[in-house]
Amino acid sequence: MKLPVFLLLALMPSVVFAEADRAKSFGNPGAPLTIELFSDFQCPACRALHMQQLPLLIRDYINPGKAYLVYKEFPLNMHKFSREAAAYACASARVGKYEQVADALFQNQPSWEESGKVFEIVASVLSPAEQKKVQALAKDPSILQEINSDVQEGQQERVNQTPTMIIVRGGKKYPIGGSLNYDLLRRFLDDLLK
Amino acid sequence: MTFSSRAGWAIHLLLRLVVGGVFVYSAWTKLREPWSLFAISVDAYHVLPQWGVLAVARTLPWAELALGLLLIVGFWRRVSTLAASALLALFFGLMVRASVHGETIDCGCFGPGEAISPWTLLRDGSLLAGSVFLAIKSFWRKKPMSPRAGGSESLIEAHVGDGRNLTA
Numbered sequence: 001m002k003l004p005v006f007l008l009l010a011l012m013p014s015v016v017f018a019e020a021d022r023a024k025s026f027g028n029p030g031a032p033l034t035i036e037l038f039s040d041f042q043c044p045a046c047r048a049l050h051m052q053q054l055p056l057l058i059r060d061y062i063n064p065g066k067a068y069l070v071y072k073e074f075p076l077n078m079h080k081f082s083r084e085a086a087a088y089a090c091a092s093a094r095v096g097k098y099e100q101v102a103d104a105l106f107q108n109q110p111s112w113e114e115s116g117k118v119f120e121i122v123a124s125v126l127s128p129a130e131q132k133k134v135q136a137l138a139k140d141p142s143i144l145q146e147i148n149s150d151v152q153e154g155q156q157e158r159v160n161q162t163p164t165m166i167i168v169r170g171g172k173k174y175p176i177g178g179s180l181n182y183d184l185l186r187r188f189l190d191d192l193l194k
Numbered sequence: 195m196t197f198s199s200r201a202g203w204a205i206h207l208l209l210r211l212v213v214g215g216v217f218v219y220s221a222w223t224k225l226r227e228p229w230s231l232f233a234i235s236v237d238a239y240h241v242l243p244q245w246g247v248l249a250v251a252r253t254l255p256w257a258e259l260a261l262g263l264l265l266i267v268g269f270w271r272r273v274s275t276l277a278a279s280a281l282l283a284l285f286f287g288l289m290v291r292a293s294v295h296g297e298t299i300d301c302g303c304f305g306p307g308e309a310i311s312p313w314t315l316l317r318d319g320s321l322l323a324g325s326v327f328l329a330i331k332s333f334w335r336k337k338p339m340s341p342r343a344g345g346s347e348s349l350i351e352a353h354v355g356d357g358r359n360l361t362a
Contacts, residue, residue: 174227
């Protein structure tokens with residue numbers, strides 16, 4: 001009896017993280033390409049990518065089922081409110097609102113970066129019930145563990161800047177960092193899909 | 195061949211093989227991947243318009259391969275060492291520029307995923323120094339002295355002659 005309980009406990013974190021990953025993923029999980037996007041809510045280049053290139057990427061590759069997008073948190077220590085924003089975003093994923101919260105955080109980055117009022121922005125896209133849940137969840141150790149796990153994964157993948165996209169095709173990984181020219185990224189993704 | 199000239203020849207050969215080998219390896223890391231991946235690395239430096247980025251991404255790996263092979267084989271030494279030095283000086287200058295501007299971009303030296311760092315600057319700087327040394331050596335060769343112009347044989351004769359004069 002003890003062994004199945006032990007196995008269950010041992011597998012729990014991976015099940016929790018797999019669930020969390022699904023809540024922060026978009027598109028067809030069976031797509032030929034997987035794009036892991038390591039980003040920081042307080043980083044200006046991440047904001048530019050989120051607002052300019054990501055909608056195009058979603059239109060051309062995620063929605064047609066060519067690529068599967070997985071968001072990963074990579075809050076940099078140099079940014080004062082990055083971890084707090086990441087915690088709210090991960091907590092929002094648990095109530096199915098990751099995309100909306102991420103949009104709000106990136107769109108209003110200059111304002112909360114200056115005021116420090118991160119939750120005000122997060123709350124603006126949540127219902128009162130969701131707000132309570134997200135506020136409580138953001139302090140949950142499992143959320144902090146989820147962020148740390150993403151950061152560790154990024155470090156293992158040698159992520160050295162934000163944003164960094166790790167494009168996975170047939171087990172092979174291609175890290176692409178920094179602000180991107182969408183036309184060149186499109187050429188590369190099309191080459192991988194050939 | 196004296197010990198010093200033999201050692202110099204060995205160092206010269208080793209340096210040529212190292213610089214040439216690095217060029218071939220660098221070309222291979224780019225040619226085995228879709229060329230558009232290297233185009234993204236070139237674009238990150240923000241020095242070329244898009245048509246220039248595409249042209250460089252398509253041709254530079256082949257140029258690196260050709261230069262590397264020329265250096266290893268030892269053909270056209272002046273041209274190959276000079277071209278390698280010019281190319282390495284350009285890469286090094288661009289990396290220093292990005293570093294000074296605080297840009298954390300991929301160096302693009304051996305495929306993606308290697309950011310510009312003190313280590314990459316040291317590595318490329320050392321390669322540049324080695325290549326410049328090879329270029330200087332290929333242009334600056336000792337001219338063999340002909341007997342008429344006072345070559346080694348006439349020098350010995352002159353020395354012996356002087357000795358005779360002294361003992362007489």
